[in-house]
Structure formats: structure tokens, C-alpha cells
Amino acid sequence: MSNLHRRAGADRHAAALHVNPLYSGLISEGGVPRYRLPDGPMHPDAALAIIRDELMLDGNARLNLATFSTTWMEPQAKELIGECLDRNMVDREEYPQVAELEGRCVNMLSELWHDPGQGIGCSTAGSSEAAMLGGLAMKFAWRRRRGGAGGRPNLVIGTNTHVCWPKFCRYWDVEPRWAPIRRRGGPSDLRLDPEDVVSRCDADTIGVVAVLGSTQTGAYDPVADIAAALDRLEAERGLDVPLHVDAAGGGFVAPFLQPGLAWDFRLPRVRSINASGHKFGLVYPAVGWVVWQDAADLPGDLVLHTDVLGGPQETFTLNFSRSGAPIAAQYYNFLRLGxxxxxxxxxxxxxxxxxxxxxxxxxxxxxxxxxxxxxxxxxxxxxxxxxxxxxxxxxxxxxxxxxxxxxxxxxxxxxxxxxxxxxxxxxxxxxxxxxxxxxxxxxxxxxxxxxxxxxxxxxxxxx
Structure with missing residues (x-):
């Protein structure tokens, strides 16, 4: 089902919801319109009951093997989320402690991903926004390197990437250069070939994206091998191509289950990582994270300065206002689980x-x-x-x-x-x-x- 919703036609304008007779007296006569605002208010219990009845038609989230998103959290986490829903994450003057919790989470992730100590990062409204921020940083850094002499920027991505990457390329006018996934060995061998990746790079390549956990198959790309191939490319042709790791799934899995796997900032070629807190980060939707290995990897002209909320602050996310509840929930899990x-x-x-x-x-x-x-x-x-x-x-x-x-x-x-x-x-x-x-x-x-x-x-x- 598409997530695009078109306005209902005139023939549906008068359509009404069929309401349980037990709710009579709580709602106005004539029922509840489906596609236009009701003429007046109704009792809150009635509104709650009507919506709950409709939501019963949804599937059971616990039996959903399609989604990677978290479908269960502890009651204490739900309570904390409810208490923080009204806190606007961007308003750091009014809610400085939410901003502090965000900074602690970024530091915990930087350490988990073996950042050498100079990293910078932030929360986002999901891993897709985090990925796009990583892509924009690579594009701006490429533009700075090329000094206006480059042609059309391109990004080398695998056919196993999340849909957010072709979205990024389309929205920000970057040519996608697709590297196919192949199966050459055992049951977990649907992944990128490093030589395929390198063969698609040139002076206008803003970066390469490797996937730590494809949403299509669950397989990890060979990040260390891709990094080594890009190191050889720089040594042989002088092309310094950064590597971004889309760890939307694996960023909260590999550090715990495959701690010896080199995929993160242990590899100098890896300049940025995005991950999804609402997938294996175990938080309800929606929260993502992006971390750059060094502050220099986030070009300064991507960061905007504003004092509209009462004090000077820097912002470099696509979204502005959003709830601080997912940040508090992520920090809860970090403290709760360790x-x-x-x-x-x-x-x-x-x-x-x-x-x-x-x-x-x-x-x-x-x-x-x-x-x-x-x-x-x-x-x-x-x-x-x-x-x-x-x-x-x-x-x-x-x-x-x-x-x-x-x-x-x-x-x-x-x-x-x-x-x-x-x-x-x-x-x-x-x-x-x-x-x-x-x-x-x-x-x-x-x-x-x-x-x-x-x-x-x-x-x-x-x-």
C-alpha cells in the first residue's frame, strides 16, 4: 500500500464511519465523517474508542516478520516516552537535558564504533535521514575538494542498499553508480564485490556506501575489503574516496555479536556511519544516528546557526522540530541493558x-x-x-x-x-x-x- 494519500473524491465526501450504538450520547447525531473535519467536538472517550476500533484491523505487530522496527519495549520505557513527548528536541535552550542525553548517546555510539576520539554526530528522525546527512557531507566535501572543477557528482552504491540511497541521489542530483550484489560462496554470500565497487569510482565520486546488514537478505558487505580496495585506489591513482557505512541494522548488532569484525572507525577509510535506533537499537520509531569520524568530515557550510529559539545553536539535520521522547528511550536502553x-x-x-x-x-x-x-x-x-x-x-x-x-x-x-x-x-x-x-x-x-x-x-x- 502506498504511503501517498490523495484527497477523497466528491463521491466520498459524505462517507461516514459506522459507530457502535453504545457510543451514542458520546457523539453527535449523524455519525462521524471519514474524510472531512466533524462540525464540532466529541467526548474524548468516544474519539478514543472509535479510533481503537479501527486500529484493531491492523496486523499483530509481534507477528510481523517484515519490519525491522522495534515492536516491543518495557513498560518503564513507555512511561518515559509519554513523559517526554512534549519536549522539542531542537529547543536546546528550553530542554537542555534532552540535548545532554543526545550528546551522551552520540558519545556511547562513537566509543562502541571505535571512534579515535575526534568524532561528531547527532540524532535524526530515523536512519534514512541519518544516511542522507552522511551523503550530503560527502557531496559537500567533494565539492570543496574539486574547487568547482568537477562534473556531475556520483555515488557508488550496491543494489542491496535501502531505498533511502536512491532517494538521496534523486533529491540532491547525484548520479547513482550501481554495483550488483553477487552470490559466489556459502549461504551468507550475497554482498558487494570490492573490485566491482572500485571500478565505478572516478574523480567525481563523492563516496562509496557499504551496507552492514542488507534489508533484503540480512548479509553484511565486506567493509574491510572494500576499504582496502579504496586504499589501493588512492595509492595507485590518487583518488581519495571516502567510505560511508550504512549500519542501519548492523550498527547495533555487530559490536555485540561479531566484536572482532572490522567494519567501523577502526578502518581509517570509514569516514561516517549511520544506524537506526528504532531497529536493533530496540527503540520504538523513530530515531536514527549518524557519526562522523572527525569533525572535519562534516563540512562547515552544512551547519546552520540560529538563535530563533532564544539562544545561539548549531543545527545540521534535515528535520527541525521533533520530539525528544525517542532520545530519552534510547538512553534508557543504554542504561538499562549496557x-x-x-x-x-x-x-x-x-x-x-x-x-x-x-x-x-x-x-x-x-x-x-x-x-x-x-x-x-x-x-x-x-x-x-x-x-x-x-x-x-x-x-x-x-x-x-x-x-x-x-x-x-x-x-x-x-x-x-x-x-x-x-x-x-x-x-x-x-x-x-x-x-x-x-x-x-x-x-x-x-x-x-x-x-x-x-x-x-x-x-x-x-x-
């Missing part, structure tokens, strides 16, 4: 993901392309003789309450339809086993009576 707590939560998610992937592989006719061993998320494709398509299987699972998205892999592998399973905090082994049982029954239905599970080998994805 390093060991985050590691325990993410380890459990990964264990459940691997258990689920292994169980699905044993059903026949389904092949996990990744196994949940990096992000606790994986993609599954269907055999040609399964008896239904991936999209039909997704629809059948939805009838049982499960939300499992079906989609096609990106160009070069676009003929492969897959299903994605994301395991988040609160999705237990018991829930996973219930899903496996429903999936087993669904496959039995589509195969028909007496038809055995498919054992047809699935063709290789190597391209």
Missing part, C-alpha cells in the same frame, strides 16, 4: 533466527539464501515445483496472522522471488516453532494430499 544486556538480546534474536532458518530449510521446497548469522534476518526462495509462488505463500501465511513479505532480489538476480523473515526482540523460540508449524501446514495445503515435499535442487544464483 553492553552485556544488548549482547544477550541480540544473541537470542540471532539464535532464534538461525533456528527458524534451519527449520525452514528442512521443510523442503524452500531454501534460505542467508541463515541469520549476521543480522538476525534472512531471505528464503521457493522451488519451481512448490505448488505456489513466493507471493502466494506470503498471502497464505497472512491469513494465519503472519506478515512475511515477498519481493524480488535486485537487478542481476531480479528473477528470484524471495520471502524475508526478521527476528526481533520478543520473537521467541516458541513463536518460531508456531510459525514453522503453520508454514508446514500451509505447504501441505499447496502441495495437495499425498504429494511429498519437494526435494528438487534449487538452481545456483551465481552470476
Amino acid at each position: 553492553f552485556d544486556g544488548y549482547r544477550a538480546v541480540q544473541r537470542t534474536c540471532q539464535d532464534v533466527a538461525r533456528h527458524l532458518a534451519a527449520g525452514i530449510a528442512g521443510l523442503g521446497g524452500l531454501e534460505p539464501l542467508t541463515d541469520g548469522g549476521e543480522l538476525p534476518a534472512f531471505a528464503v526462495r521457493t522451488a519451481a515445483d512448490l505448488g505456489c509462488t513466493a507471493h502466494e505463500l506470503s498471502d497464505r501465511l497472512r491469513r494465519r496472522g503472519w506478515q512475511v513479505p515477498a519481493y524480488h532480489l535486485p537487478p542481476a538476480l531480479e528473477e528470484i522471488p524471495v520471502l524475508r523473515f526478521v527476528v526481533r526482540n520478543g520473537f521467541s523460540f516458541d513463536i518460531a516453532d508456531r510459525l514453522l508449524a503453520d508454514l508446514r501446514d500451509t505447504l501441505r495445503e499447496v502441495r495437495g494430499p499425498g504429494r511429498p515435499a519437494s526435494r528438487q535442487p534449487l538452481t545456483a544464483l551465481t552470476r
Whole structure:
């Protein structure tokens, strides 16, 4: 369903909501209009009840394996969020302590990502805004390096990137240079080839984006290998191309589950990192984070100065006013869980993901392309003789309450339809086993009576 909403036509202008008779006396006669403002106010209990009734039609968030966004927080966190909803994050004069909590979170993330000590960063209204800020910093730095002599700027990105990156390129007139993901080895090998990346770089390349946890497959790009290839490019051709890591998912996973993996500021080539606090950062939507390795990586002409809120301040986010509640919630999780707590939560998610992937592989006719061993998320494709398509299987699972998205892999592998399973905090082994049982029954239905599970080998994805 599109997130673009068009005005209802004249034939729908008079449409009204059908309201439970028990609410009579709490609302005006004639019902509640759907697409125009009511003529007058109604009792708050009635407004609450009407909206709650409609929201019952939404899916169960805990059974949603499509989203990476957090769907459960502790009651104490919810209480804190409610107390902070009215605090405008941008008004640092009025709410200095919220700004202080933001600064503490940035410092904690900088240390977690092995920043050498000169970094700078901020919160955002989500990881997409954080990614765009990273892209803008690279574009402005490129313009400064080229001194006005450059052509059209370009950005090298993988076909496994989030939609925010082609958005960035379109909105800020940057040419996207697509590097395809390929499968050459084991089950978790759908990722960028460093040489493919470097071959697309030139003097007008503002940067390269590597993904630490693709939303399509859950796989990590080989960030250290890409950084090494870019180091060689500079040594051989004098092209200093910065590397940005889109760690929307992996930024809150890899430090706890793969601490020896070099993907962050341990690599000097990595100049900036974005991450999503409302994904594996375990906070309700919406909060993101972006950190630059050095203050010099954030060009000064991107930072604006204003005193409109009563005191001088600097701002370098796309959004201006937003609630401080997600910042307080992120800080709550940092205090509440600490390093060991985050590691325990993410380890459990990964264990459940691997258990689920292994169980699905044993059903026949389904092949996990990744196994949940990096992000606790994986993609599954269907055999040609399964008896239904991936999209039909997704629809059948939805009838049982499960939300499992079906989609096609990106160009070069676009003929492969897959299903994605994301395991988040609160999705237990018991829930996973219930899903496996429903999936087993669904496959039995589509195969028909007496038809055995498919054992047809699935063709290789190597391209």
C-alpha cells in the first residue's frame, strides 16, 4: 500500500464511519465523517474508542516478520516516552537535558564504533535521514575538494542498499553508480564485490556506501575489503574516496555479536556511519544516528546557526522540530541493558533466527539464501515445483496472522522471488516453532494430499 494519500473524491465526501450504538450520547447525531473535519467536538472517550476500533484491523505487530522496527519495549520505557513527548528536541535552550542525553548517546555510539576520539554526530528522525546527512557531507566535501572543477557528482552504491540511497541521489542530483550484489560462496554470500565497487569510482565520486546488514537478505558487505580496495585506489591513482557505512541494522548488532569484525572507525577509510535506533537499537520509531569520524568530515557550510529559539545553536539535520521522547528511550536502553544486556538480546534474536532458518530449510521446497548469522534476518526462495509462488505463500501465511513479505532480489538476480523473515526482540523460540508449524501446514495445503515435499535442487544464483 502506498504511503501517498490523495484527497477523497466528491463521491466520498459524505462517507461516514459506522459507530457502535453504545457510543451514542458520546457523539453527535449523524455519525462521524471519514474524510472531512466533524462540525464540532466529541467526548474524548468516544474519539478514543472509535479510533481503537479501527486500529484493531491492523496486523499483530509481534507477528510481523517484515519490519525491522522495534515492536516491543518495557513498560518503564513507555512511561518515559509519554513523559517526554512534549519536549522539542531542537529547543536546546528550553530542554537542555534532552540535548545532554543526545550528546551522551552520540558519545556511547562513537566509543562502541571505535571512534579515535575526534568524532561528531547527532540524532535524526530515523536512519534514512541519518544516511542522507552522511551523503550530503560527502557531496559537500567533494565539492570543496574539486574547487568547482568537477562534473556531475556520483555515488557508488550496491543494489542491496535501502531505498533511502536512491532517494538521496534523486533529491540532491547525484548520479547513482550501481554495483550488483553477487552470490559466489556459502549461504551468507550475497554482498558487494570490492573490485566491482572500485571500478565505478572516478574523480567525481563523492563516496562509496557499504551496507552492514542488507534489508533484503540480512548479509553484511565486506567493509574491510572494500576499504582496502579504496586504499589501493588512492595509492595507485590518487583518488581519495571516502567510505560511508550504512549500519542501519548492523550498527547495533555487530559490536555485540561479531566484536572482532572490522567494519567501523577502526578502518581509517570509514569516514561516517549511520544506524537506526528504532531497529536493533530496540527503540520504538523513530530515531536514527549518524557519526562522523572527525569533525572535519562534516563540512562547515552544512551547519546552520540560529538563535530563533532564544539562544545561539548549531543545527545540521534535515528535520527541525521533533520530539525528544525517542532520545530519552534510547538512553534508557543504554542504561538499562549496557553492553552485556544488548549482547544477550541480540544473541537470542540471532539464535532464534538461525533456528527458524534451519527449520525452514528442512521443510523442503524452500531454501534460505542467508541463515541469520549476521543480522538476525534472512531471505528464503521457493522451488519451481512448490505448488505456489513466493507471493502466494506470503498471502497464505497472512491469513494465519503472519506478515512475511515477498519481493524480488535486485537487478542481476531480479528473477528470484524471495520471502524475508526478521527476528526481533520478543520473537521467541516458541513463536518460531508456531510459525514453522503453520508454514508446514500451509505447504501441505499447496502441495495437495499425498504429494511429498519437494526435494528438487534449487538452481545456483551465481552470476
